[in-house]
Amino acid sequence: MRKVLFFTALSLSLAGSPILTGAAMAQQLRPGGQVQGELARGDDRLESGEFTDVYEIQGRAGETLRATMRSDEFDTYLMIRGPGGFSEDNDDADGDGTNSALDVRLPANGTYRISATSYEPGESGRYVLRLDGAGQRGPGGLGGGQANAGGGVLRLDGTSGGALAQGDRRLTSGEFADDWTLPVRRGETYTVSLSSSEFDTYLMLRGGGLSDDNDDDTGQRGTTNSRLTFTATADGEVGIAATSFQPGEVGRYQIAVERDGMGARADQGRRPQPDFRPSGREADGLIQVGQTVNGALARGDRRLESGEYINTWTLRGRRGQTVDLRLTSSAFDPYLAIRGPGGLSDFNDDDPDGDGSFNSRLVVTLPADGDYEVTATSYAAGEEGAYRLAALAADGRTAPSRPSQQSYVEDDGGRQTVAGGSIQIGQTVGGSLQAGDDQLSSGEYADSFTFVGRRGQRIAAELTSSAFDAYLILRTPSGEQIDNDDGENGTDSRLDTVLAEDGEYEVQVTSFAPGETGSYRFSVAPSMGTPRQAAVQGGARVHAIMVGISDYGGAAGDLSYTDEDAEKLAETLSRGGVLDPSSVVLTNAEATVAGVRRAFAQVAREAGPDDMFLFFFSGHGAQEAGGPSGGEPDGRTETIVLRDGEITDAEMAEMFAGLNTRLSLLVLDSCFSGGFARNVIDRPGVMGLFSSEEDLTSSVADKFEAGGYLSHFLRAGLAGEGDVDGDGAVTAGELATYLRRQFVAEVSGVEAETIEGQRNYQNLVIDRGGVQVDDIVLRLASNGSGQGGL
Secondary structure, X not given: OOOOOOOOOOOOOOOOOOEEOOOOOOEEOOOOOEEEXXXXXXXXXXXXXXXXXXXXXXXXXXXXXXXXXXXXXXXXXXXXXXXXXXXXXXXXXXXXXXXXXXXXXXXXXXXXXXXXXEOOOOOOEEEEEEEEXXXXXXXXXXXXXXXXXXXXXXOOOEEEEEEEOOOOEEOOOOOEEEEEEEEEOOXXXXXXXXXXXXXXXXXXXXXXXXXXXXXXXXXXXXXXXXXXXXXXXXXXXXXXXXXXXXXXXXXXXXXXXXXXXXXXXXXXXXXXXOOOOOOOOOOOEEEOOOEEEEXXXXXXXXXXXXXXXXXXXXXXXXXXXXXXXXXEOOOOOEEEEEEEHHHEEEEEOOOOOOOOOOOEEEEEEOOOOEEEEXXXXXXXXXXXXXXXXXXXXXXXXXXXXXXXXXXXXXXOOEEEEEOOOEOOOOEEEEEEEOOOOOEOOXXXXXXXXXXXXXXXXXXXXXXXXXXXXXXXXXXXXXXXXXXXXXXXXXXXXXXXXEOOOOEEEEEEXXXXXXXXXXXXXXXXXXXXXXXXXXXXXXXXXXXXXXXXXXXXXXXXXXXXXXXXXXXXXXXXXXXXXXXXXXXXXXXXXXXXXXXHHHHHHHHHHHOOOOOEEEEEEEOOEEEEEOOOOOOOOOOEEEEEEOOOOEEEHHXXXXXHHXXXXXXXXXXXXXXXXXXXXXXXXXXXXXXXXXXXXXXXXXXXXXXXXXXXXXXXXXXXXHHHHOOOOOOOEEEXXXXXXXXXXXXXXXXXXXXXXXXXXXXEEOOOEEEOOOOOOOOEEEEOOOOOOOOOOO
């Protein structure tokens, strides 16, 4: 069983906090802010009919927030949505039947939207919405090593004292806990030690993309002290909980932090990350994507605190643009850094893909439009000399800034010259690459065309030539670059894509090798690819059984959040207007073998050939030993563990065999769940999503306060995050891609193990069987209010 930590926020009303009024458009809200609003006719509505006011907050990874909503006039409901598919809802605060509260730890930097709404459609009235943050602590912060029952800010390379006592916050498993915050810098390594002579200590780390626990210091045999070593993945703060191994233990303790430098280079000692904070002074120069500049570090230049000379260059970038920065010098060991909008902060010593030299290289995707500060410096203090700094597109190809070609459009009226390099979707353009055209930084001639596209529009851009090997570069309005080398015949180029946003797109027509010339034909046409089952209607067409068990009543170890996984999935589908009333939620004591079978039969009778059927489970999974067979080559039967028994993979296959639906989806967030794929996904129209491979465990997603990672991301995907092309439908391919991306980003380092104790990492298993990429999982309800994923 894994311990799960709630980092609850401390609430403090700040004098002078602005009083805002809820309105249809999103308003900014900050920790410590209080809103007096009113739900009323004319407000935006959710698809399910509730009025809603939306507020925006700018959040940081690892930040803990508490949102509370109170009203004497209606039953309140809170929702929050944000980056990375973050999705949390709350109906009733603990012990309060009509008011709402959400305690959340934010997974990423970015904009989050809080929706203040009601439980029932059409309810209206006044409310108070308040947002508090973990940074707003009252008196009693720790200082000078004095004892403090509530935690505080940890001192780097120092020791602090505290005490677990009655009245401290408790974990769900009963232990008292003090919450500490530790400021960290990306790339630096920290060791936190917790010691006490009065209780058995336990350390927990959360925030900044990190999650780790420690009971006993592995370097000291027989000790009851705890020790955690970690490397920060981003600038900011992490949360450290000082707690005990057993519930109810109290006593004094000491908590210490040691900081190491960045990882040692093969031939030199450790060096801490330089402080690249903006200087407030004018930059040494400007650099554009596709440009190379020359400079020199010399006496008289500004210096870092550690003694290195620096030059700063301003790079103007666009959101989504990928830039390859390269700093080279034969006079000193280069060191490169970039900072700018959207919280971007990155640095590099030696190019990991280089030729063994000490040259520096950074490949970054810019998170926002604006000016970025690129710092050129040296590895060691006082080094001087000339250098070259290049800012290239990610693959070394950089688009020309303007079209230089004279081209023509082919239509029924013959050839017609194109003015300014513009083209309309449905047109074919003729032209030629020739000496004198604009050139990419890598030497290829290029002609540029622009067209206006709409989000969700499917297009095919095609470039053909018998004179050169064709190459296409598409840039979106926000600056993302998509390249294509070969089409069907190997030398032509074709890009099939779904446009992700409204606006003007730019296409560069160029060649694979530098200096190639000759005539070409280029077209942008509507793509023939459309989702299969396009006639599938929206509305309440998902027939679901959603099962989650946290309280196993002694039959197995209890879990955290797994019952909420089922409840939250039902809320998400209901609020999206796609959950059929026949659907059933079973949690804890309700989730017996007989109860699940009865619900399955009941919902299956209601689901017809035009419907989507969903069986969802979050809880324990197990394996039973047996003999090897064609269906079980490892000789083990996988099961889901219910309150009073188990259902095997073979039994689940029998249940699914009785369905007569357009598409059936089996989702299991449990240990060893991948073993169900071989048995259940054996006929057309059945798709499976499983949280782990058949011989590996699955972890609680305490980072997201969810019972499982698959449960958390599935909710967001079915709420609209999985609708990659924005056409109002989530297809099987889109859902699979969305879930895989989220697992790569968030779960790739989560450990798992086999029954025998062999260790590996948790990996998502997706089996579409006969379900095709463009088969529709569900149609999202129409939303004219601009509500988006809420």
